[in-house]
Amino acid sequence: MAPYHIRKYQDQDRETVIDIFTKGTLNDIPSCFLHLLKQPRGFLLLLGGPGALFLESGSYILSLLAFLGLLAVLWWVARYPFSSMVDHALHTDMRDIKKFYLRDRxxxxxxxxxxxxxVGMVGAHPAQEASERWKNLELLHLSVDQEHRGQGIAKSLTQTLIQFAQDQGYDNVVLSTHALNYPAQRLYERLGFWKSHEAFDSLKWKMAAIPFLFYKYAVSSSS
Structure with a gap:
């Protein structure tokens, strides 16, 4: 296991950070595609559509083409939320990381x-949904290069963020992750995060049948 250390982002890190973020996000597409195939509606669509076409036309070729076409549609449905997530981030907070994350204390x-x-990254920013009662810090874009996973890097990055939240006087650390990201869920729960609620982030995630899990970590109770 190669040694590693955590430090603040610098401008020369941008290309690698964007690469880790993009690959880490898009890497979840195959699991989403398999998830869709296991859903009753996906199963019925793949079998029912070509089956009905075969009964109507008697053509194996048309049925096969319909099956392949429906597979392509399901792949697009699986890919779209993740590609949109990358595109949105690259046009908002990840467009100028230093300006968005390092300008304010x-x-x-x-x-x-x-x-x-x-080989890894994580961002921390005041939660967009402001609360009059609580001061919340949001954990964003936790990701580790595929070749360096399983070395405790994600845990160290998260603990660094929690310590920052304590030092800055935040009440809670909040985050969200999609329901198929099981390694992230296990990490957060081991570190003391608890699931506050579950919801579909948008229509595109509902189409993919993937809800988001929203977690919270009470900083004040741990300090």
Missing amino acids: GSCFWVAESEGRV
């Missing part, structure tokens, strides 16, 4: 570096 962006190479 209440936010930050860290990278994990191993052998001179950035």
Whole structure:
């Protein structure tokens, strides 16, 4: 296991950070596609559509083409939420990481570096949904390069963010992750996060049948 250390983001990290974020996000598409295939509606669509066409036309070729076409549609449905997530981030907070995360004291962006190479990342920013009662810090874009997973890097990045939240006087750390991201869920729950609620983030995630899980970590009770 190669040693690593956590430090603040620098401008020269941008290309690698964007690459890790993009690949890490799009890497979940196959699991989403399989998830869709296991859904009753996906199963019925793949079998019922070509089956009905065969009964109507008696053509195996038309039925096969319909089956392949429906597979392509389901792949697009699985890919669209993740590609949209990447596109949205690259046009908002990830467009200028230093300006968005490092301009104010209440936010930050860290990278994990191993052998001179950035291998992980996480951002912290005041939660957009302001609360009159609580001061919440949102964890964003936690991701680790595929080759460096399983080394405790994601845990260290999250703990760094929690310590930052304590130092800055936040009441809670909040985050969301999609329901198929089981490794992230296990990590957060081991670190003391609890699931506050579950909801579909938007119509495109509802089409993919993937809800988001919203987690919270009470900083004040741990300090």
